[in-house]
Amino acid sequence: MMPAENHSVFDPVTYILTGIPGTAESHVWIAIPFCLMYVTTLCGNSLLLFIILTEQSLHEPMYLLVSMLATADLLLSTTTVPKMLAVFWFRAGEITFAGCLTQMFFIHASFIAESTILLAMAFDRYVAICDPLRYTTRLTKSVIGKIGLAVVTRSFCIIFPLIFLVKQLKFCRTNLLPHTNCEHMVIVRLACDDITVNIWYGLAMAILAIGLDAVLISLSYGLILRAVFRLPSKDARLKALHTCGSHICVILMFYTPAFFSSFAHQFGHIIPGYILILLANLYVLIPPMFNPIVYGVTTKEILKCMINRFYRSCSRSSLLS
Template sequence: MSDSNTTDFTNPSTFILLGIPGLEAAHIWISIPFCTMYAIALLGNFTILFIVKRETSLHEPMFYFLCMLAVTDLVMSTSTVPKMLSIFWFNSREISFSACLTQMYFVYSFSAMESGILVAMAFDRYVAICHPLRHSTTLTNSVVAKIGLAVVLRSCIFTLPYPFLARQWPYCRTNIIPHSYCRHIAVVNLACTDIRISSYYGLFNLFSVNGMDVFFITVSYTQILRAIFRLPTKDAQLKTFGTCISHLCAILALYIPDFFSSLTQRFGHNVPRHFLVLIASVYLLVPPVLHPIIYGVRTKQIWGRLLQLFFHKET
């Protein structure tokens, strides 16, 4: 394995993931919160999928979008966390070149899907609050399916250049990735050529996809707030705004860690590497863990069905 780190190669057969560089001695302890969060993410998101599938009264646009969000959370976390845990527990650091690029593609495409689904959910809230009489005719099952397909296609197409560009670069220095998963910038930094195209595309994708999504969400909620403030009573305003709290929390849970992690990776030159890697690794688990908790607690229909499920089992 040491030979592969020093000999010249254009496409290495394997990469070596270091986990959290500088904190190797603490990998076992770091694995405990990672494993716990992953278990919560699996349990929470599968529970949402189960409850929505089981309860026909929840077969409406808001919950269809919530199921899409749960699926993307499951795929995004499962594409990285099991490999992280194998590094932490068994020191299993090798990952094939193709598997690394596949992991990279899954992480970025499903992260973009999450962003797109949050836009769709903002649109759902906009129609429900600003045009309630048109909600059932505007967001039909067919329209929801088309929105879901558009989100998937957009994410898959915009993410495709990440592994495509990474595969083109010659890797002639080392195959050791100082990271816990195949993050795009961490991989292409190993190339012995000018990688500005990859770096610029990463920033373009961050601001064009996530930036545009944040713009559309902001526009939607500007209209929503205007409609809420036109309501006649404070109680009506608070009750209507309460239907948006879960979605706003989900937005913050995705975008704040995403932008922070992406920008510090590129511009945080004075930030310790182990901190950057730790933040980037935790970011992948924050939305999958928080989304089912946020929607499970804040959404009365899901919380009620969950309590009802346990109540019936006990009786």
């Protein structure tokens, strides 16, 4: 489908993702680190999921929440990166309107899900440190299951209305999307209708979902730090801080690109478009790649299980040979 004229209304059948504007000559080279990051994401999160699900000793609330985070990371990256690489390497940017809406839904739903899981993990650490005697009674496997259901339900209910808002729009500009994936605002900016409702809903979603989660996480860690520094023993304080270290790293990697990108969009008239798109790609590349590395290296129990599984595999191989 060819791009439409500025004043002709049409129902988009196919969109064309153009990648990062102004960098077409470098797309092949840009895709190489993106591909390596995606492979690392797939391997790291798949291994983390495998270890947690197969090791009975890791069937604890903290590790089950980590497995949820790994699942959300895999969904977010797999929804976006393969198509991104196809655009960069093969110029295969065609995507149906339904496919674009589906990708948009999973991008934003995965992002909301990750934020909700991080909030649940902050609550887990708060109970473990501030009320350890009630930890096993408050955070049972049943409660973790309900948290998982709440994560899915919340993400679906927040993002699903975007599908209806976009489907009601009339498009009259072009079907060329100057981006690597189908983000909500990238699509609606092609509409010739009033998009005020879309803008306000997107803003409310960011404030009431992501912003509220960030505030509650900050509040949880404020209470955790107050409790930690009241501990009489220095060793106890260090141990308590160590249990939160990996989670804090993940939180910073998740929210920093999000807030920085949102802030940068406010100055889109002075910041080049390719910078904004590269910042947006940080959502789907950086946190999913580093999360399994952070948890695999800094969490002793997970690292120990990985090492034991590796030695068992090596032992079986030597016996068979």
